[in-house]
Amino acid sequence: MAQKTSTLQDVARVAGVSTATVSRTLSNPKMVNESTRERVAEAVRVSGYRVNRAARNLRTQRAQSVLVLLPDLANPFFSAILEGISLNLSRRGYSMLIASTKQVHDSGDRLIDYLDDARADGMIILDGGLDPAVVASLKNAPQSKPILFACEWVEDGNFPSVRSENRRGTGTAVRYLHSIGHRKIAHVTGPDGNVLMHARKDAFVAECEKLDLELKPEWIIPGDFSLRAGCLAAKTWIAFEDRPTAVFCASDLLALGFISELSRQDFKVPQDVSVMGFDDIDLAEQFIPPLTSIRQDRLLIGETAASMLLERLTTQSGEGTEHAAVVPVSLIIRESTAPPNSRP
Amino acid sequence: MAQKTSTLQDVARVAGVSTATVSRTLSNPKMVNESTRERVAEAVRVSGYRVNRAARNLRTQRAQSVLVLLPDLANPFFSAILEGISLNLSRRGYSMLIASTKQVHDSGDRLIDYLDDARADGMIILDGGLDPAVVASLKNAPQSKPILFACEWVEDGNFPSVRSENRRGTGTAVRYLHSIGHRKIAHVTGPDGNVLMHARKDAFVAECEKLDLELKPEWIIPGDFSLRAGCLAAKTWIAFEDRPTAVFCASDLLALGFISELSRQDFKVPQDVSVMGFDDIDLAEQFIPPLTSIRQDRLLIGETAASMLLERLTTQSGEGTEHAAVVPVSLIIRESTAPPNSRP
DNA sequence: CTGAAAGCGCTTACAG
């Protein structure tokens, strides 16, 4: 089997032309005469020629690939985003490299090495919690190698980004709960220091004030986006003397964990308390009860991130390119929320 | 900012040696005199030199990267496996390229191109449902570019693989249900044609026979690993005149969907029926009720796949390397299973 | 232990 792959030279020999002509036929067909073009195309066919990317990359000083950086590969939240990124990347002939910020850090590698050693032409970072020193080093990346944040972001450095409407989504959630009669609403937050946690918490507080809702400090329950934190938050809620009638969780996983723990303790959702999440992960719809949530279009976030990066990659100096894209969210009403005191 | 990255030449000039010596210092330090080595190391430091991978790859005819192929990027089942693969790959300086078989197919690319065009040195495939024509083309891959299947596999081609103990896990599940008193057990299968579906279904039937259990043909309920298929299967179960007292689902998602639908119809798990899954995904533990399942060690599967591939990559002719690794599964007993007729 | 030199497989000014 293992047939040696043929080179441009081989093809040129078969077609009786120079390697320059073969190369042009492949990358810029209109530059070559039609009959020559056909001869070359035939030679390519019979030899099963494939361009050697390492050679092309070295010559053109491009890697034709993009690094996508996740905080944690094992977190299923990111899978749909990856799908969207990959879709747009592969359409344009780019490969997708994946690494987790944690692993890169542990192995002592520096992120910017991926750019400096010509492995990638740019990167999409899905982790706003990067070490400040790492972020600082990223600012030294050449302009020709764009770096873009998606979902999360860092305040420092003025990197382009794409994100969901976190504030508007949060406001919508609170107004919805208010509209069905809730006047005491708690919030389970994301992890301390996370930009999304702050955006959502701030928007939550602001909306409560705007609606003139009572908001005791302890009703802001610290969490971290995980199922387990949701369980803990439920215990906190149960222990309250004055229990809010609704809980807005900063992620769906928090909400699912919250509901799980409540069920275990024989509380009913939404009869005893309305619970809603943020994200609308696949499971939200199938849960018992199906979860009311703020839907993030993760596929679109990924597609947008990839196309923004590609635009910067192919535009000299990135001028005229969009700097911050905001992807709409939507309120998905299901059965985990209901008017307060709706117990029969 | 955008400082031009320096080359071996630059470093050589600074250190007052040849590029050969710099190269050796970097890749094979013991070949060079200690004082020279120190001079070079210092020059590397001051110049911030990073090897250009494209150049090295071209010269060494290696890509230093591995392609991981998923059936579907949006499926969270794979995330922990990716984590394991990435861990072992990055330890050895390899990059991880990701693509989905569906996308590759849609864009008309051929899988083997990744190997033929020098983008990757080998691949790990997590999709046993590849088109036979694609599998056939894969057999033409040079021996120096190994292809390995993980989780799923194809019967054709004798590719190395790593997988879970699907049969033993299934047998364990059935025996456990039998041991707590169940005599009528149904099975919700994976997607038609999937190798795991067959392995688990066959093992299920075999174990039922061994235990001399009644098994009506309709108790084998066709599914496809998804939440939705689990919901449909529940409707099928509800419609049975003679209902099995336990259901073994070929995946956790099936089991969760099954339970969801049952709850919606006011059946109780495990009081009305015991339900168990396969995989032990993160959510299994948090579900209501927590799901009894057969645990697959997805991280270990990924780590094993990567190290097997790397071994073949660095061993001439791959001789003496393991051909098929089987990763142990374990029974995780939670609250979705109980003796039959356990309703108070 | 070190260096001069060849060459990996492309692309692209430059000349015709």
Next chain:
DNA sequence: CTGAAAGCGCTTACAG
């Protein structure tokens, strides 16, 4: 429209 030639930045026999 086509070709000869240079060169991208490395590694590695080969010679000393």
